[in-house]
Amino acid sequence: MNKLCDHKCGVSRFLTLLNGPWATLIVRELLAGPRRFTELRDALTGISPHTLTSRLRQFEENGIVTRTAYAEIPPRVEYALTPVGEGLREVLEAMSAWALSIPDPVPDAVS
Amino acid sequence: MNKLCDHKCGVSRFLTLLNGPWATLIVRELLAGPRRFTELRDALTGISPHTLTSRLRQFEENGIVTRTAYAEIPPRVEYALTPVGEGLREVLEAMSAWALSIPDPVPDAVS
DNA sequence: CAGAATCCTGTGTGATACTG
């Protein structure tokens, strides 16, 4: 499934651009400001460099983030949100507001 | 990956509850009002009954939708959003607003 | 009509190891 529903539905487009569990979380980190590869990897506990690279590349292609490499020693690369990517702030805030408003978050075996 | 990031991050919780490409689209249909199984299947072009059932079940468990079966002939079942599920409207609207605001939506081979 | 059962696939992701 690559098109979900073809209609000009904005929700579909969003889902296509921010696919996978990590995508949105990476944006969430970047919303706090530009980040280096290692900073992202450390902030996103459990993500593998493979996945991080993959998602970052996709974001670049879609104009959501920019990659800036500095020719220094040691090398430094910074990822930052584009204006388009910044626009995701409201979406993430809506997600968070909703999730945090749920009465029964996660029914753990609290005993 | 089952916990994404464990922190009380609302975004993570949202992603856990609305995982998979279809989940959000089902909610989108339900936001227009209660729907029957077949109505959902028809509206969501390409979805398989297997997937639809699976997602609907998960939503039930998470208190996002309610399932109401009417003992009629032929059988009728209606799915509706709970108040919690209704709260997703703002999130979906934010997604749509963002996606629709992107200058270069999908670079097709228009030529 | 509204699924259930069974089998299979795509792909986002993980683990580990290696490099400019």
Next chain:
DNA sequence: CAGTATCACACAGGATTCTG
């Protein structure tokens, strides 16, 4: 530091068939 390369896996999803 910032990746790349490879192999492997879990799981959302698809296809098909069948039933209360």
